[in-house]
Amino acid sequence: MRATIRVYWRLLRAGFRRQSAYRLAALGGLVANTTFGLLKMAVLLATVRAAGGELAGYDTAMMSTYIWLSQGLLGSMNLDGRVDIAERIKDGRVAVDFLRPVDVQAAEIATEVGRALFSLLPRGVPAVAMGLAVGMALPESAAAYPLGAFSLLIGIVLSIATAYLVGICGFWLVETRGVQICYMVLSGFLAGLFVPVRIFPPWLAAIATATPFPAMMMYPVDILAGRANTTEALGLVAVQCAWLAGVVAAGQALTRAGRRHLEIQGG
Template sequence: MVSAELGVGFGPRATVRVYWRLLCAGFRRQSAYRAAMLGGLVANAAFGLLKVAVLFATVRAAGGEVAGYDVGRMSAYIWISQGLFGVLNLNGRSELATRVKDGSVVVDFLRPLDVQAAEITVEVGRALFALVSRGIPMIALGAAIGMALPTSVAAYPLGALSVLLGIVLSMASAYLVGVAGFWLVETRGIQVLYMVMSGFLAGLFVPVGLFPPLLRAVAQATPFPAMMMYPVDVLGGHTDVAGMCGRLVAQAAWLFGVAMLGQILTRAGRRHLEVQGG
């Protein structure tokens, strides 16, 4: 009935059309906050310049190269990571958490759509607008002021795919924070913990390659480097084609695992959900 009212019908083609509309809706929704996007772009550029001062000094103090990063590659890391910062969901915030808390998630379960897929699709649409309005200009700024560019032509299509996988993975991981609300009265504590861990382990502040061995192993045991560090490595030319493909496989594996966990928790939460009120 709902599908018929929307005029989308049934079948695979109709389903793809529905999710495409959700993606476009998320894109348009984020485009309404253009002043906020401009402010975020300026803030990202300012913090990028601060990171340039600190990390360039680190490279020079190490004799011109540290952990495989010279000034050009470190510049690429800085500006690509700053560009992705406003695109990825590294804060764990999810509208699903609010809907679970007030009970309105029951409406989501009544719709002929997968709750997890619909939620992630809308969030990816919002992220794509942020990529166009904040991410790409930030990377262009870095290219204009001397960041290293990949020498392999394959880095560009593989880098675009890596960025897309990182975006979807970040949204799928943030979804897990929201779905925890089926069992918790308040998810803000988990969200704050997620925000603290994700930015650091994803390589937002310094490259994961600069971590001590033990901390690097801890980071690699989480999906966070696959959200930001892997796309940065691919687009920044920090690895060869084989390494790029290896990072893409790792991203796809993390995305599959996180998505499956989200499906399991969503189904368990649906059985556990109790909505009270009048």
């Protein structure tokens, strides 16, 4: 068991270090996140004010928290369904994955989580600083911080584990770009990237909560913004864990089934 943890921990660190090689890309991402953050602020804060200072439980400070946390998480959350394994299936490099005495799904997720955690530094920290500068709400209860951090981690892992499912469609389709683009359009919207899920009309909110997407980004942000109290927060984390378990199990089953279909591209 300890040996197993050591393997995936190494892979996670490798992902972290790989990501650190792309500093310029991180800077570009930060500029884009900040610009869109300011845009979202203009639109959403005007909406809150027009609604009389509170909208679906969000006041302006809470809305700021939502905006800057969600922008800061963009570098770490996989909401576009793009994973490296899709590329490796397409050009045949995936052969090497199967030559290693590791679980292919776990290895991929560990590596991507490592990359995501690194991205919190150049893209998450500045966004939070920006939020603090413009005045964002912080949770009152001390329990919200560790709960929020845990929820955030589960959210990141869940987003990656779900994107992995998109990637391994390649076992059947080879070219997964069509699936990936559909996924990207849906996931960002339903995860609450553009507007909080709670201000969706009820029918749309019901659809969203029937998918894993709000559990990726909306729930951690609600916990860290103090939008959910401790009891609600525990409930949200439980839902996140349930989604993660389901998605990981689906990934295991699909990886096993997909291997029977695998034809290594490029000889």
